[in-house]
Amino acid sequence: METDDELLTRSVRDTEAFEPLVARHSTALHGYLARRAPRAADDLLAEVWLQAYTARGTYDSGRGAARTWLFGVARNVLAAHWRRHSDDRRTPRAAEESDDPWQAVDRRLDAAAVAPLIRRTLAGLPHVERELLLLVAWEQLTPTEAAAVVGIPPGTARSRLHRARTRLRSALGTPQTPPLAGDLA
Template sequence: MDPDPVADEELLARAATEPAAFEPLVARHSVALHGYLARRAPAAADDLLSEVWLQAFAHRHTFDAARGAARAWLFGVARNVLARHWQRIARDPGPPPTEEQAASDPWQAVDQRLDAVAAGPLIHRKLTELPAIERELLLLVAWEGLTPTEAAAVVGIPAGTARSRLHRARARLRARLSNGTLNTLTGELA
C-alpha cells in the first residue's frame, strides 16, 4: 500500500496534539525505514528503528509541511539516528562482529541480483569513492525509492542542488562501473 503523503502530513500535524494519530505513520513507514537502516547497519537495524520512532514521536511537533513531505522528514530522523549510531561506534567500536552478523552483509543481496559474483565488493568500493552527500542521495533514491526532492529534504539541501548532485553521482558511478557485467545495475541507476 502506497502511503498518501497528504494523509501522512495531516496525521503528523494532528499527532502534535493527538498522540494516537501517530500510530498509522508507524504502520505505513516502518518497513521502508527498517530497510533503510538494515542496508546501512544490518546488525543494529531493529534497535535503530525503535530509536527512530521514539525520536520522531518526541519531535513530532517540529514537523513543518512547508519544508517537505512527512516521509522525507521521517527519513531525516532515521538519518540522524544512524549518524549518532555511527558516532557511538567510532567512539567505542566494541567487539568484532559475530559470524552471523558478518553473514548479514547487505551486499550479499546485491550479489545475488548481479551477473558477476564478484561485482558486490566492486560496487561497494565504487560507492565509497563517491562524495558522501552524493552517495547518500543516490542510495536514498535508488534503495529507498525517495524522489530527488524528498532526498534533498532528508539531507537538508535545496532540491535543485540535490538533482544536480544526484546526476553527478550517477554519471560518476556509471563511469566507474562501465564494464559490461554491470549494465543491469547502471541501467537501474539511470
C-alpha cells in the same frame, strides 16, 4: 483516509493519530536502517519512532512531506549510532569514513560479481552524493525528498545525484546515454 501530513499534524493533539504513521512507514524505514546497520536495525527503528514521536510538534509541512521528515529522523538516528560506535573500531580512519560503515552495506549487495567494483565506486563518492544515490535508488525517494533528508537544495541534489550516477555508470562500463535508433544499425 488521512494523509501522512494530516496525521502527523493531528498527532500533536491526538496521540492515536501517530499509530497509522508507524504502520505505514516502518517497513521502509527498517529497510533503510538495515541496509546501513544490519545488526542494529531493529533497535534503531525503535529509536527513530521514539524521536519522531517526541519531535512531532516540530514537523513543518511547508518544509516537506511527513515521509521525508521521517527519513531525516532516521538519518540522524543512524548518524548518531555510527558516531557512538566509531570509537569501537581499532584502526583509525578519516572522520567521514568512521561515520559511514560501508562494509556492512557491501555484505548485503546481491550482485556478487560486481560487488567489489560497486564498493570501490561508492566508497569513492563524496558522502552526500553516496547518500543521495542510495536514498533515491534503495529507498525510492524523489531527488527533492532526498535533498530534504540530507539538508541541501533540490537543484544541488539533482546535480550531485547526476554526478554520482555518472561515476557509477562509468565504473560499471554502462553507456552514459542510450544509443539513437540510427546507431543500432
